[in-house]
Amino acid sequence: MIPAPFDYERAESVEHALSLLAEREDAKLLAGGHSLLPLLRLRAVRPSLLVDVGRIEGLAYVRDAGAAIAIGALTRHHDLARSPLLQEHNPLVSRAAGLVGDPQVRHRGTIGGSLAHGDPASDLPAVLLALDGEVDVAGPDGVRTVAARDFFLGPFQTAVGQREMVTEVRVPKLTGDHVWSYLKFRRRAQDWATVGVAALARRSDGGVAEPAIALVNMGATPLRAVAAEAAWAAGEDPGALAAEGTEPPSDTNGSAEYRRHLAQVLVRRAVAEAAAR
Amino acid sequence: MRDVSLTVNGVRHELELEPRELLVYVLRERLGLTGTVVGCDTSSCGACTVLLDGESVKSCTVLGVQADGHEITTVEGLARDGELHPLQQSFHEHHALQCGYCTSGMLLAAASLLAENPSPSEAEIRQALEGNLCRCTGYQNIVDAIQAVAS
Ligand SMILES: Cc1cc2nc3c(=O)[nH]c(=O)nc-3n(C[C@H](O)[C@H](O)[C@H](O)COP(=O)(O)OP(=O)(O)OC[C@H]3O[C@@H](n4cnc5c(N)ncnc54)[C@H](O)[C@@H]3O)c2cc1C
Numbered sequence A: 001m002i003p004a005p006f007d008y009e010r011a012e013s014v015e016h017a018l019s020l021l022a023e024r025e026d027a028k029l030l031a032g033g034h035s036l037l038p039l040l041r042l043r044a045v046r047p048s049l050l051v052d053v054g055r056i057e058g059l060a061y062v063r064d065a066g067a068a069i070a071i072g073a074l075t076r077h078h079d080l081a082r083s084p085l086l087q088e089h090n091p092l093v094s095r096a097a098g099l100v101g102d103p104q105v106r107h108r109g110t111i112g113g114s115l116a117h118g119d120p121a122s123d124l125p126a127v128l129l130a131l132d133g134e135v136d137v138a139g140p141d142g143v144r145t146v147a148a149r150d151f152f153l154g155p156f157q158t159a160v161g162q163r164e165m166v167t168e169v170r171v172p173k174l175t176g177d178h179v180w181s182y183l184k185f186r187r188r189a190q191d192w193a194t195v196g197v198a199a200l201a202r203r204s205d206g207g208v209a210e211p212a213i214a215l216v217n218m219g220a221t222p223l224r225a226v227a228a229e230a231a232w233a234a235g236e237d238p239g240a241l242a243a244e245g246t247e248p249p250s251d252t253n254g255s256a257e258y259r260r261h262l263a264q265v266l267v268r269r270a271v272a273e274a275a276a277r
Numbered sequence B: 001m002r003d004v005s006l007t008v009n010g011v012r013h014e015l016e017l018e019p020r021e022l023l024v025y026v027l028r029e030r031l032g033l034t035g036t037v038v039g040c041d042t043s044s045c046g047a048c049t050v051l052l053d054g055e056s057v058k059s060c061t062v063l064g065v066q067a068d069g070h071e072i073t074t075v076e077g078l079a080r081d082g083e084l085h086p087l088q089q090s091f092h093e094h095h096a097l098q099c100g101y102c103t104s105g106m107l108l109a110a111a112s113l114l115a116e117n118p119s120p121s122e123a124e125i126r127q128a129l130e131g132n133l134c135r136c137t138g139y140q141n142i143v144d145a146i147q148a149v150a151s
């Protein structure tokens, strides 16, 4: 229950955080701490230095950036859920953020931490993937922008290097023509998704165009259900193909087979919910 | 060690903390405020819930150094001048506790909800308690107690 000792530094700015990270190979950033502190308590990870970025000014925001909504890395789930700008322009993000964990978790956890942690059972990574969003990553050589589809590399592995920091996330503005849904199946309140589904498309000629369906906890990373997307666009049943190409885990919340079944049911429901918007 | 200043229930404390000290142990062991309890190892139970700048957090999942400069309210800070807080009074009247282990966390989760949403629906109250487990009551009386204060 008590973490092993570590050194602790407070970063005043992104540059300061990067210079502190560069000092030690096993240094880790600390944002909301709601993935990292549980791991430290179990002593599953033992960094010798924590760089607390939680006090860096000006990194918690939701901003209108023209065609996109820009979100600062330190923006908490609670603030995403309540943001009027997101509720108006991208309710998929605010809806999913409001389903993360429980109120206490949402009061601390941040979008930057959620994405950088790379847990395939997390909600916001799949939402970012469905939205084809992008992430700014600051490092020793400046800031690079990584597309959502290039961001998640494996379980707890992302494109963010040890000496880098996520600074901003951008998601497109949705229009009145967009239909969307986020569904999360969990056996107990507050749990991670056994399976989750983010669905998004644009209404077009009585059907949909640009369909996007992303799955939570159906493999090593969040996944796009490509076959189901094509079925949705073709006016066929996307549920039947929802588990195609997935490799879901088996654990105490469900077997891989059960998860495949859940993905089919949830995709069908998500598409129906989206269509009803 | 690091110098940390915490305002707990309106009283300012200057402490020297090891960075790994969790807020719940700072409250219990350094300040003797044992109304905040630990019920799990997994950030799940909410028994350790306190308010950080007015919002509910699980104090087992916050470092003392992260709370530096902030205001904490624990269950000991709810009653004023010998009068129970309305939520405490309502928990008492509605029989919203049996063993009481979850109670301080439930009270602070409820206080956080009501600060943001003074008249929540029953569904909103239930959602606000997603992070708090009770092994005794079955929740119904807790929900009733909060609803009585809300309306
Ligand atoms: C009880 C409980 C239930 C939860 N339920 C859910 C759930 O249902 N769905 C869900 O999605 N999540 C859930 N979470 C996780 C929660 O959303 C975390 O807050 C989130 O995953 C991590 O964000 P954080 O700010 O707390 O990051 P931290 O814990 O501070 O950091 C996590 C990792 O990311 C790194 N990091 C943090 N910020 C940055 C950055 N800006 N740039 C680069 N690296 C960074 C850290 O070094 C660390 O490795 C739950 C957590 C708990 C404790």
Ligand code: FES
Residues within 6 Å of the ligand: B037, B038, B039, B040, B041, B042, B043, B044, B045, B046, B047, B048, B049, B058, B059, B060, B061
């Ligand atoms: S002790 Fe269980 S959530 Fe903190």
Ligand code: FES
Residues within 6 Å of the ligand: B096, B097, B098, B099, B100, B101, B102, B103, B133, B134, B135, B136, B137
């Ligand atoms: S009253 Fe016993 S755990 Fe809630």
